Amino acid sequence: MSKLIKLLTGGADSEDPLSIEDYTKTGGFSALKKAAVTKNEDIIAEVKKAKLLGRGGAAYPAGSKWEHLFHIQETPRYIVCNADEGEPGTFKDRFIMDRMPLKLLEGIIIAGFVFRAKAGYIYVRGEYRKIQKRLLETIENVKASGFLGRNILGSGFDFDIHVISGAGAYVCGENSALLNSTEGKVGRPRIKPPHLAEVGLFLKPTLVNNVESFTNIPLIVHMGGEAFLQAGHSESGGTKLVCLSGHSRNRGVYEIPLGKVTLRDLIYDPEIGGGLAADKKLKFFHLGGQSGTIGSIDQLDTVYSYTDLKKAGLSVGSGAVVVMDESVSILEYLIGVTEFFIHESCGKCIPCREGNRQLHQFLKKLSVPDAATVEDLNTLRRLIRTMCDSSFCGLGQTAAAALKSAWNHFKTEIEANVRAGGMK
Ligand SMILES: Cc1cc2nc3c(=O)[nH]c(=O)nc-3n(C[C@H](O)[C@H](O)[C@H](O)COP(=O)(O)O)c2cc1C
Numbered sequence: 001m002s003k004l005i006k007l008l009t010g011g012a013d014s015e016d017p018l019s020i021e022d023y024t025k026t027g028g029f030s031a032l033k034k035a036a037v038t039k040n041e042d043i044i045a046e047v048k049k050a051k052l053l054g055r056g057g058a059a060y061p062a063g064s065k066w067e068h069l070f071h072i073q074e075t076p077r078y079i080v081c082n083a084d085e086g087e088p089g090t091f092k093d094r095f096i097m098d099r100m101p102l103k104l105l106e107g108i109i110i111a112g113f114v115f116r117a118k119a120g121y122i123y124v125r126g127e128y129r130k131i132q133k134r135l136l137e138t139i140e141n142v143k144a145s146g147f148l149g150r151n152i153l154g155s156g157f158d159f160d161i162h163v164i165s166g167a168g169a170y171v172c173g174e175n176s177a178l179l180n181s182t183e184g185k186v187g188r189p190r191i192k193p194p195h196l197a198e199v200g201l202f203l204k205p206t207l208v209n210n211v212e213s214f215t216n217i218p219l220i221v222h223m224g225g226e227a228f229l230q231a232g233h234s235e236s237g238g239t240k241l242v243c244l245s246g247h248s249r250n251r252g253v254y255e256i257p258l259g260k261v262t263l264r265d266l267i268y269d270p271e272i273g274g275g276l277a278a279d280k281k282l283k284f285f286h287l288g289g290q291s292g293t294i295g296s297i298d299q300l301d302t303v304y305s306y307t308d309l310k311k312a313g314l315s316v317g318s319g320a321v322v323v324m325d326e327s328v329s330i331l332e333y334l335i336g337v338t339e340f341f342i343h344e345s346c347g348k349c350i351p352c353r354e355g356n357r358q359l360h361q362f363l364k365k366l367s368v369p370d371a372a373t374v375e376d377l378n379t380l381r382r383l384i385r386t387m388c389d390s391s392f393c394g395l396g397q398t399a400a401a402a403l404k405s406a407w408n409h410f411k412t413e414i415e416a417n418v419r420a421g422g423m424k
């Protein structure tokens with residue numbers, strides 16, 4: 001039996017993903033029509049029942065976020081879609097925007113209705129130029145059909161969606177940096193609290209959700225929160241788009257039901273990863289992007305769900321699954337990860353700006369025979385703790401997650417070059 005499912009991606013193989021006619025023929029915009037005549041509280045209740053966890057990486061419950069914003073009286077309110085997709089190995093939001101942009105827009109418009117928002121913004125990764133054009137074209141089509149713009153569906157509600165281009169900074173995917181960048185300011189994170197639901201875009205109440213999160217909304221409105229929950233895991237409803245890359249034989253985006261597929265299925269099932277290219281052996285896999293965790297072959301039977309992965313010390317994160325074969329040196333891989341974070345640190349705080357450089361230096365030292373001492377290992381452990389505990393934003397807090405998790409599985413390899421006899 002197939003381990004794959006087409007709950008969210010049903011319609012993604014449409015010949016013309018921008019055609020409103022094709023989309024409405026297959027039930028498109030019926031959720032919006034339903035939402036337009038449903039009490040806003042009831043829609044939020046369904047999102048809560050669905051247990052939709054934010055698909056951008058942090059896995060925050062969407063229902064709680066929506067409820068929080070709903071209770072804030074101040075206006076105007078804004079809806080912001082995070083399409084920055086900066087996490088290496090992640091390309092599922094691009095897939096959605098390319099193959100099913102209408103479903104994404106429907107989700108954003110439903111959110112607009114629920115919060116009677118003034119406007120919506122989609123902040124798209126700077127490198128996705130073609131996608132930006134595609135979204136602009138789709139928005140115009142939707143407006144011409146009366147589902148967006150003035151007096152949507154004759155309801156008296158006006159709502160427009162704007163596309164903003166990022167400029168290639170990973171940190172701008174962090175939601176408060178993203179809002180600063182949208183406002184035309186330097187894309188650096190803000191101090192929190194205040195929460196963005198209270199003081200968000202232009203200092204007004206704002207909802208920020210990921211592309212995949214918004215795209216699930218029409219589904220939840222259409223099928224109901226309970227059915228959505230049943231389709232996934234008891235603690236996190238629905239499906240997840242995973243991105244297989246690296247040495248996987250079948251690289252690509254796959255939709256799987258949460259809680260019903262193991263990591264082994266993901267990597268080896270002929271319909272999904274199909275094993276490793278060149279018939280090499282698996283060494284490790286990196287889940288959730290560069291800020292995510294590294295797992296080894298003895299964790300292959302872990303079920304892919306937020307709960308099960310967390311119990312195993314792993315993470316769903318962005319949905320990236322980077323598969324690495326036996327030819328890869330774990331130290332070289334980790335050095336590459338720290339180089340990414342050195343490049344992407346915005347430099348605002350010391351634990352991240354300097355910490356990433358020091359991580360890099362320690363890893364370089366560990367790759368030279370007899371250069372590092374046991375004392376270095378202790379300092380490295382303290383450095384990781386300091387970065388996690390005192391970096392200003394999630395970038396610095398998670399920059400050492402790969403090293404920390406890899407150290408559990410590849411202790412012998414990581415410490416192989418440490419000078420015998422300890423300190424010197
Ligand atoms: C450094 C950093 C980069 C991030 N990049 C992204 C990103 O590219 N896309 C995304 O959706 N969320 C990203 N996030 C998470 C967002 O801050 C936020 O949690 C997310 O947009 C909320 O939407 P969700 O609840 O629907 O996941 C990033 C977080 C950090 C700390």
Ligand code: SF4
Pocket residue numbers: 171189344345346347348349350352353391392393394395396397
């Ligand atoms: S943790 Fe890194 S990215 Fe975040 S504010 Fe500090 S320096 Fe900037």
